[in-house]
Amino acid sequence: MTRPELCQAAIREVAFGAGVRVVEPCNLYGCRIGDGCFIGPFTEIQKGVVIGARTRVQSHTFVCELVAIGEDCFIGHGVMFINDTFATGGPARGRKELWRETRIGNRVSIGSSATILPVTIADDVVIGAGAVVTKDITIAGTYAGNPARRLTPRK
Secondary structure, three states: OOOOOOOOOOEEOOEEOOOOEEOOOOEEEOOEEOOOOEEOOOOEEOOOOEEOOOOEEOOOOEEOOOEEEOOOOEEOOOOEEOOEOOOOOOOOOOOHHHEOOEEEOOOOEEOOOOEEOOOEEOOOEEEOOOOEEOOOEOOOEEEEOOOOEEOOOOO
8 A cells, every 4th residue: 555645734935914813724825914814724825815904714715826805805714716717628737827817805705605716806895605706896785696696785
């Protein structure tokens, strides 16, 4: 029997702002975390990701390369960011030129178990739990569903 290669979750090559709180275990590498942020356990934040000041990232969240999150945001439990759109009919398999960026504005709240494809989300947006965001969101408001749609305000 052969032994598998064992890799440990780690925090390495991260630029932390002042007053950041990280609850381990988590896997953070090559990213920037702004002042006063909170990063929950069982979270992975990959290289090149930028998280703005005072943003909270809850447990079991995956933030892949090419994601930027603004200031004063809330990212719920188990949120998944996606950078591969399967443009060729399957995974990019290391062909990073096929990946796309995600930009999250300031004061954005994303509910638990939401999936965020490569999109741009404007400031002051709320994404409901379990929503799947497939298109840019340019107007502040509350969005929910699969695919996520703007909810009509009650009168």
